[in-house]
Amino acid sequence: MKINVVKSVLEASDTMARENRDRLDKAGVTAINIMSAPGSGKTTLLQKTIPVVMRSGRCAVLVGDLQTTRDAERMADLGAPVVQINTGRGCHLSPAEVARGIDYLDLSAIDFLFIENVGNMICPVAFDLGEHLRVVLLSVPEGEDKVAKYPTLFQSADAILLTKMDLAAALNYDVSCIRDDLSRINTRAPLMEVSAQAGTGFQEWLTWLAGQRRV
Amino acid sequence: MKINVVKSVLEASDTMARENRDRLDKAGVTAINIMSAPGSGKTTLLQKTIPVVMRSGRCAVLVGDLQTTRDAERMADLGAPVVQINTGRGCHLSPAEVARGIDYLDLSAIDFLFIENVGNMICPVAFDLGEHLRVVLLSVPEGEDKVAKYPTLFQSADAILLTKMDLAAALNYDVSCIRDDLSRINTRAPLMEVSAQAGTGFQEWLTWLAGQRRV
Numbered sequence: 514m515k516i517n518v519v520k521s522v523l524e525a526s527d528t529m530a531r532e533n534r535d536r537l538d539k540a541g542v543t544a545i546n547i548m549s550a551p552g553s554g555k556t557t558l559l560q561k562t563i564p565v566v567m568r569s570g571r572c573a574v575l576v577g578d579l580q581t582t583r584d585a586e587r588m589a590d591l592g593a594p595v596v597q598i599n600t601g602r603g604c605h606l607s608p609a610e611v612a613r614g615i616d617y618l619d620l621s622a623i624d625f626l627f628i629e630n631v632g633n634m635i636c637p638v639a640f641d642l643g644e645h646l647r648v649v650l651l652s653v654p655e656g657e658d659k660v661a662k663y664p665t666l667f668q669s670a671d672a673i674l675l676t677k678m679d680l681a682a683a684l685n686y687d688v689s690c691i692r693d694d695l696s697r698i699n700t701r702a703p704l705m706e707v708s709a710q711a712g713t714g715f716q717e718w719l720t721w722l723a724g725q726r727r728v
Numbered sequence: 729m730k731i732n733v734v735k736s737v738l739e740a741s742d743t744m745a746r747e748n749r750d751r752l753d754k755a756g757v758t759a760i761n762i763m764s765a766p767g768s769g770k771t772t773l774l775q776k777t778i779p780v781v782m783r784s785g786r787c788a789v790l791v792g793d794l795q796t797t798r799d800a801e802r803m804a805d806l807g808a809p810v811v812q813i814n815t816g817r818g819c820h821l822s823p824a825e826v827a828r829g830i831d832y833l834d835l836s837a838i839d840f841l842f843i844e845n846v847g848n849m850i851c852p853v854a855f856d857l858g859e860h861l862r863v864v865l866l867s868v869p870e871g872e873d874k875v876a877k878y879p880t881l882f883q884s885a886d887a888i889l890l891t892k893m894d895l896a897a898a899l900n901y902d903v904s905c906i907r908d909d910l911s912r913i914n915t916r917a918p919l920m921e922v923s924a925q926a927g928t929g930f931q932e933w934l935t936w937l938a939g940q941r942r943v
Contacts, residue, residue: 550766551849551878552870579850579880583873602880604819604850632877634766635794635819635848654869654892655767658798662847663766665794665817677869680895684925710899 526640529608533615533643540620541727544628546642548666549650550659551632554676556584557709558650558718559627563591565719570726572625575614577606584629594618605637606630612643624726634663646671646725649702653677653686660694667695670702672721678708741855744823748830748858755835756942759843761857763881764865765874766847769891771799772924773865773933774842778806780934785941787840790829792821799844809833820852821845827858839941849878861886861940864917868892868901875909882910885917887936893923 537544547555559574566572573594576584585597596614598606611628618626628644630637649670651659654677660667667673675691688706695704703721707714752759762770774789781787788809791799800812811829813821826843833841843859845852864885866874869892875882882888890906903921910919918936922929 550847551874552765552867578877580878581873581876583876602850602854604848631850632765633819633848633850635817635846636851639817652767652869654867654895658796659766661796662793662798663795680869680898683895683898 523639526608529612530641530643533608533611534645536615536620537626537643537645540623542620542623542626543646543725543727544626544642544644545646545648545725546628546630546637546644547648547650548630548634548637549632550634550652550655553632553650553652553655554674554709555629555632555650556587558674558676558707559588559629560591561709561715562627562719562722563588563593566625566722567592569723570624571622572627573618573623574627574629575606575611576629577610577631579603579631600631604631604633604635605640606642607640608642625722634659634666638665638669648672648674650674650676651691653680653684657687657690660691660698664698667702668698670699672718673699673702673704674718675704675706676708677710678706678714679710738854741823744827745856745858748823748826749860751830751835752841752858752860755838757835757838757841758861758940758942759841759857759859760861760863760940761843761845761852761859762863762865763845763849763852764847765849765867765870768847768865768867768870769889769924770844770847770865771802773889773891773922774803774844775806776924776930777842777934777937778803778808781840781937782807784938785839786837787842788833788838789842789844790821790826791844792825792846794818794846815846819846819848819850820855821857822855823857840937849874849881853880853884863887863889865889865891866906868895868899872902872905875906875913879913882917883913885914887933888914888917888919889933890919890921891923892925893921893929894925
């Protein structure tokens with residue numbers, strides 16, 4: 514008797530993620546899944562990062578949003594191919610969407626693939642997209658309680674950027690709360706304090722990133 | 729032949745939401761579902777609102793978070809009953825969770841039930857909790873593109889609060905972008921500009937809120 518098995522959504526998703534990673538590995542691409550709440554500065558980080566990466570290497574971007582191509586437009590003139598994925602009501606990127614996005618790219622021509630996920634601190638965490646690394650952003654105005662309130666997101670991070678540091682003084686922001694909470698759940702990922710407005714802290718990020726490039 | 733029907737998750741959810749609304753209606757309670765990204769100021773708004781409401785009436789709070797009781801603790805000393813709902817990995821409050829939360833409250837003793845949803849601009853939108861009104865918060869540091877990028881959230885709002893207005897000047901924030909985008913998708917909901925830091929704009933919100941009270 515033949516037993517038909519309907520795979521769970523997450524199991525099927527993980528299979529697709531592995532296929533994505535295989536494709537990326539064969540092409541020598543390092544894929545980075547960038548996650549945060551809406552408005553934490555994911556696109557701004559990429560606007561700062563892409564021109565520097567392009568000096569010594571090549572990169573491409575997949576960017577997920579429910580609607581609009583605004584993020585892709587913000588990155589369109591930086592010299593790297595950008596694919597906008599509109600998820601409609603989807604609250605996270607899926608590996609199937611990433612696979613379709615990769616179809617638009619010449620993987621042999623890039624070193625880094627940045628995947629800017631949908632702005633959401635919860636749902637994207639559960640979905641492996643086939644990335645090699647996860648970078649999580651948290652912006653100062655979101656408050657000091659977010660590591661404790663969204664531990665699964667921060668646990669899964671390989672690097673964490675605390676953004677909009679220029680607002681820290683005005684908001685009386687205490688970075689030690691973040692460091693304390695991280696010390697309990699993730700001591701592996703570096704915490705880097707940056708400000709796009711002030712132009713500070715990006716060297717540490719760019720150095721970390723350069724260290725993730727494959728030979 | 730008997731046909732067994734498994735109701736869709738959303739259909740079962742809507743039935744529970746209607747049951748919640750019936751209970752609230754019978755008790756004369758106005759329930760307000762408060763939604764926003766993480767760190768937009770939902771709890772701060774309630775900290776400002778509860779003491780004023782308590783002068784002329786009575787209220788209670790259900791507050792949803794993945795983890796911790798930090799939000800409930802911030803509101804614990806304001807004189808209103810507060811129930812913390814921990815959703816674990818759940819990315820939105822469900823009507824079943826709200827029903828269990830309501831079980832802890834004496835509905836006959838309150839005029840307003842504030843339901844602070846999980847910080848998320850996407851998933852909570854699809855779930856009716858049994859509320860009468862939806863209030864959406866957007867904070868200035870999240871950027872000017874959020875109405876266009878999350879239209880379903882803003883479409884469903886009965887009132888919208890633009891929070892952290894004290895940061896607008898430093899961030900060169902253009903409120904007219906928000907107003908333009910809203911004019912295309914929701915002309916019904918008032919947009920109220922507030923700042924908890926500066927203590928501005930709350931009178932408009934409190935007046936609007938007072939107008940929603942049942943007799």
